Amino acid sequence: MNSKSNGTRTPQNNVPAGRAADRLPRVDPYGFERSVDFDYDSYEELMSEYLVVLTRRSIKWSKLLQRGNKLQKNVKVKRYVRKGIPNEYRALTWMAASGAQEKLERNPGYYHALLTGEHDARLVEVIRTDLHRTFPDNVQFRKTSNPCLQKTLFNVLLAYGHHDKAVGYCQGMNFIAGYLIIITKDEEKSFWLLDALLGRILPDYYTPAMLGLKTDQEVLGELVRVKVPAVWQAMTEHNVMWTLVVSRWFICLFIDVLPVETVLRIWDSLFYEGSKIIFRVALTLIKHNEALILQARSFPDICDHFKQITKGAFVEDCHGFMQNIFAEPGSLSMGTIQKLRESCRARIIAEESR
Incomplete structure (x- = not known):
């Protein structure tokens, strides 16, 4: 399963054209390689407008969270979230809004205990089988990358498999955990966000009966x-x-x-x-x-x-x-x-x- 970078696509055009193709990197900010038919000119035009929005949102969010204020759920914050969370505040906001931060703080050392305990050999094997299939178009998940996020992904999925034995591991979880890792850049936070999604926001999505x-x-x-x-x-x-x-x-x-x-x-x-x-x-x-x-x-x-x-x-x-x-x-x-x-x-x- 390959992830898509955003931007208009023109399948008939196999070579990126225009000056934007020379200016923009072949890899997006999240590590995904842009396809050969990626329309760089349309993307640059779109982003030139969106960057203005992002800058405006970033200023508002920095004021909202200044002086270490904790995120409170209210109408104003809901409106801010709907208009977009700047990437630098995304992990913090996801953790606070989902309840993952509270669970992390209430369970110190729990995540690492799951990793240091005895592991189910079948669970380990199933997760390892899927690792190389996770985002093959993302440079951060390749074995040649340093650091390679495959190891981080393995740890998060293994810990979750032991944390929720009714779910264990199911295909699809690797992509969700991978996105969480890309954004948080933190194993333990990714684990608790995965717990928020699979345990509370989307219950029974990944149990055997689905x-x-x-x-x-x-x-x-x-x-x-x-x-x-x-x-x-x-x-x-x-x-x-x-x-x-x-x-x-x-x-x-x-x-x-x-x-x-x-x-x-x-x-x-x-x-x-x-x-x-x-x-x-x-x-x-x-x-x-x-x-x-x-x-x-x-x-x-x-x-x-x-x-x-x-x-x-x-x-x-x-x-x-x-x-x-x-x-x-x-x-x-x-x-x-x-x-x-x-x-x-x-x-x-x-x-x-x-």
Whole structure:
């Protein structure tokens, strides 16, 4: 699974063109190599506008967190998070907003104890098998890199596997942990953020039965039935199960689905507001591209169109995209989601027990 750098892509052009290609590095700020068809000129144009936004946000965040102020959850901070967390404050904010910092402070030495204890040989083997498959296009995860983040990733996944034996290790966790490591640059913080995601924000996504994941995909279907009924009708007519087109969105939290900067902006709000953000993103992608999806005339068409809607200028403009996710789907409360989860979960359990 390869991660995407943000920027407009033009598959027909195999050689980066224009002066921007000479100025911009071939590796993005997170260590991901830019593809041969990366449109450097469009990216530079987009970033020239976004950097102004980032600078403005950075000044506001520095004032918010000056003199060692602890991050308090309130309407002002929520608004700040939705408008984007500057990278230098991202790890701190994710840790505070998700409760990971509190758990780290309440459990001193716990993470290191997990690593120094006796290890499950099967768990070790499964994690090691996946290490070389994690971000092959990221220079920081290559064995030739110094330091090589593969070792850090291994430690975080191994510790988590012993911490939550019901989950252990499941494919997809390596990419999420990898992103956490890239941002925090800290093993222990990455471990506690992974715990916040898998244990509280996305419960039962990675357990063997994956009941939480299956449930949330069905919840999305119910939300589409209400908010974008024509798409729900098309999915039903062509007999396309939601899991076929959105499972990667949920299980990898949009990694390798959307551009890096867009994914990080989504995660800013995910850590602060919880799992309803995933539904906002999914609904925005579907609602905004309703006309394209409805052009599908067959099962393969729908699958192909769902791949298309995660590409292009709409998702590459991470700031504009995030403004859309809080406007385009309309109202969406956790109360509504919880009710849908209860009914969908009961239906899935009943179907699987037959």
